[in-house]
Amino acid sequence: MKEYELTVLIHPDLEADLDNALTKVRDIVTTAGGKIVREDNWGKKKLAYPIKREDFAVYVYMDVELPADAPLKISNTFNITDEVIRYLLVTADLKARKALAEQAEKAEAAEKADKDDSKEEE
Numbered sequence: 281m282k283e284y285e286l287t288v289l290i291h292p293d294l295e296a297d298l299d300n301a302l303t304k305v306r307d308i309v310t311t312a313g314g315k316i317v318r319e320d321n322w323g324k325k326k327l328a329y330p331i332k333r334e335d336f337a338v339y340v341y342m343d344v345e346l347p348a349d350a351p352l353k354i355s356n357t358f359n360i361t362d363e364v365i366r367y368l369l370v371t372a373d374l375k376a377r378k379a380l381a382e383q384a385e386k387a388e389a390a391e392k393a394d395k396d397d398s399k400e401e402e
Contacts, residue, residue, distance in 0.1 A: 281315070281345040283372035288358075289337035289365045295324055298338060301363040305340070308357045312350040318343040331365050343372065 286309070294301045298321075309316055322339035331337070346354070351369055358367045 281347055283317075283374070284344050284346050284351070285368075285370050285372050286342040286344050286354075287368045288340045288342070289327075289331070289367065290340060290363055291365055292324060292334060292336040292338060294363055295338050301338075302340065304361065304363055305342075308354055308361070309342070309344055309346075309350075312346065312353040312357075314344050314346040314350050314354070316342055316344050334365060337365050 288305055290298065290301050290305075302319075302321075306316060320341045322341060324336055324338050326336055327334065354369060355367075358364045
């Protein structure tokens with residue numbers, strides 16, 4: 281299975297009942313044989329330009345693992361789903377993820393070293 285990043289823009293009128301729309305999106309991914317690793321709701325945001333006469337959308341980001349034939353199935357299903365205004369499914373950049381993880385570890389180590397130094401000074 282290959283790792284992908286999926287960003288879905290959900291119709292803003294569904295913000296009050298977002299659980300049903302998200303359940304439908306999750307079902308589409310799992311029915312295609314995928315697995316959702318992480319999900320992050322970014323909330324309602326203004327679009328850069330109107331899409332389907334809408335100026336706002338609810339952004340939901342997901343890290344997913346999909347088999348080789350799943351992206352086409354998901355794409356075809358999202359194209360006819362009323363809840364989804366727009367979506368973006370791209371392969372995950374593993375090198376960038378690794379670099380970010382290393383950067384976070386370095387920052388954490390530096391922060392820990394600063395705390396240790398301040399304790400020694402007391």
